[in-house]
Each structure stands twice: as structure tokens, then as C-alpha cells.
Amino acid sequence: MVYSIFYYASEALTRALVAFILKIYEYMQRRKRVIVRKKEEKEKAPTWGFFTSINPYGEREYVWVGRSTNLIISIPELTGRLPIKAHETARPPTRLYFTFKEAASKDWFKEIEWLAEQAEKRAGKAG
Amino acid sequence: MLLEVILEADPVCPRCEKLEPILRRICNDLNIPFIVRYLGNRAVAAYEESVASRTFSPEWIEKYGLPEHKKSLKKIEPILRYLQRIGAQTFPIVIVRWHDGVRTKEIVIRGFDPDSEDAKSYLSNLYVLLKTLRKVVYRR
Numbered sequence: 001m002v003y004s005i006f007y008y009a010s011e012a013l014t015r016a017l018v019a020f021i022l023k024i025y026e027y028m029q030r031r032k033r034v035i036v037r038k039k040e041e042k043e044k045a046p047t048w049g050f051f052t053s054i055n056p057y058g059e060r061e062y063v064w065v066g067r068s069t070n071l072i073i074s075i076p077e078l079t080g081r082l083p084i085k086a087h088e089t090a091r092p093p094t095r096l097y098f099t100f101k102e103a104a105s106k107d108w109f110k111e112i113e114w115l116a117e118q119a120e121k122r123a124g125k126a127g
Numbered sequence: 128m129l130l131e132v133i134l135e136a137d138p139v140c141p142r143c144e145k146l147e148p149i150l151r152r153i154c155n156d157l158n159i160p161f162i163v164r165y166l167g168n169r170a171v172a173a174y175e176e177s178v179a180s181r182t183f184s185p186e187w188i189e190k191y192g193l194p195e196h197k198k199s200l201k202k203i204e205p206i207l208r209y210l211q212r213i214g215a216q217t218f219p220i221v222i223v224r225w226h227d228g229v230r231t232k233e234i235v236i237r238g239f240d241p242d243s244e245d246a247k248s249y250l251s252n253l254y255v256l257l258k259t260l261r262k263v264v265y266r267r
Contacts, residue, residue, distance in 0.1 A: 094232045
């Protein structure tokens with residue numbers, strides 16, 4: 001009886017000790033975990049397309065560089081509106097339509113005048 | 128200041144081919160910008176709303192026309208018949224555009240027949256008109 005108690009106790013202790021040593025050994029043998037991250041590739045600077053730059057006069061300009069050709073076009077930035085009133089599209093243009101025969105007749109200019117007057121009147125009423 | 132002459136032409140139109148050098152000469156003479164716009168099959172000209180009005184023959188539309196054409200055929204058939212009867216032309220279209228200080232104005236002239244007797248008076252009328260407009264526009 002006594003023998004068996006000592007026996008089992010010493011066996012359990014030995015087992016625990018061996019297991020402990022093995023654990024330590026395993027822990028020492030364990031490889032360090034290394035997280036490998038993909039290297040972020042830097043985006044290449046574009047070699048063709050639209051670029052904005054500042055010209056020697058200190059004004060901004062847009063530059064188009066061709067892809068397969070050596071075409072380089074610089075477009076200056078428009079800071080203000082063009083001082084041409086005709087470019088304003090606020091009101092549609094007044095149109096007068098004529099055919100070849102009408103344009104060839106003697107009374108064409110009279111007709112133009114009359115039509116222009118009518119158009120002006122209509123525009124005046126509408127606006 | 129705006130004064131320009133635009134010629135809307137078809138690449139395969141003999142009338143446009145004859146009108147273009149004459150008009151160019153007039154514009155060069157008067158120092159007026161002259162632009163030629165070549166309109167293809169499906170381009171919409173100055174006076175048109177769609178390409179459906181380009182083809183003048185209902186029979187042609189029935190046979191080869193675009194779906195757009197066929198859709199509006201019933202509606203426009205009498206007009207097409209009329210246009211065929213009077214011999215209306217689509218091209219060339221001369222657009223005289225100018226700005227008189229208040230608004231843009233346009234004169235759109237359709238058709239040109241180089242073989243008719245009216246061709247000379249047509250061109251002289253156009254010359255006089257452009258000369259007058261040049262005075263009006265560049266006065267100020």
C-alpha cells in the first residue's frame with residue numbers, strides 16, 4: 001500500500017517534471033513569428049497626360065504631354081471671362097432662313113429687313 | 128466683334144465643291160473668316176432637328192432607311208413629296224453669323240445651283256450683304 005502511494009506520487013511528479021521540461025524545450029525551439037508584409041509599390045509618376053504647371057510669367061497653365069508622340073501643348077489658364085459679348089450663350093442667336101431662290105432674288109434685302117424687324121418685335125415681346 | 132461665314136457641306140456634293148472656292152474668294156477679299164464644315168451622313172445641319180429630314184425620298188426610306196427615318200415616315204411623307212417636287216437641296220448651307228453689339232444673328236441660306244441663272248445674282252447678293260455687315264460690325 002505504502003509502496004504504491006510513493007510509487008504513484010513519484011511517477012506523477014516525474015511525469016509533471018518531464019512534461020514541464022519538454023514544454024520549456026518546445027518554447028525555446030519555437031520559431032519567432034514573423035509577419036511578412038507586402039511592400040507597397042510606389043506609384044510611378046505619370047509620363048503622359050495633363051499636367052498643371054506654372055510658367056515663367058507666374059501664371060498657371062495646363063500642359064498636355066503625348067503618350068506615343070512627342071507632342072507637348074501648353075494651355076494657359078483663363079483667369080477671367082473673355083471680353084467678347086458674342087460668346088455669351090444667354091440668348092440664342094436670331095436666325096433667318098432663306099433658300100437659294102430667295103437669296104438670289106432682287107428683294108432679298110427687303111425681306112431680310114422685314115424678317116429682322118419681325119424677329120426683333122417677337123424678341124421684345126418675349127423678353 | 129464677330130462676323131464669320133460658315134459653309135456646311137457634304138464631302139460628296141458637287142454643288143458644295145463649286146461654291147466653296149467662290150465663297151472663299153469673297154471672304155478673303157473682304158477679310159472675313161471663312162469656315163467649312165463637312166457634315167457626314169448622320170451630322171445634323173444648321174436648320175435640321177434630326178437626320179431624318181436629310182433623305183428626300185420616301186421609297187428610299189422604306190427600303191434602306193434608318194429606324195429613325197421609318198418611325199417618322201408617315202408624318203413627313205407629304206413634306207418629302209413636296210420637297211422632291213420642287214427639287215429642294217440639303218447642301219450646301221451658308222451661314223452668315225455676326226454680332227451687332229446686342230445679340231448674335233444668323234442668316235442661313237440653303238442650296239446652291241451653279242448652273243442656274245440665279246447663281247450670279249445669288250453670289251452678288253451675298254457679296255453685298257457681307258460687305259454691308261462688315262461695315263456694321265467693324266464700325267465701332
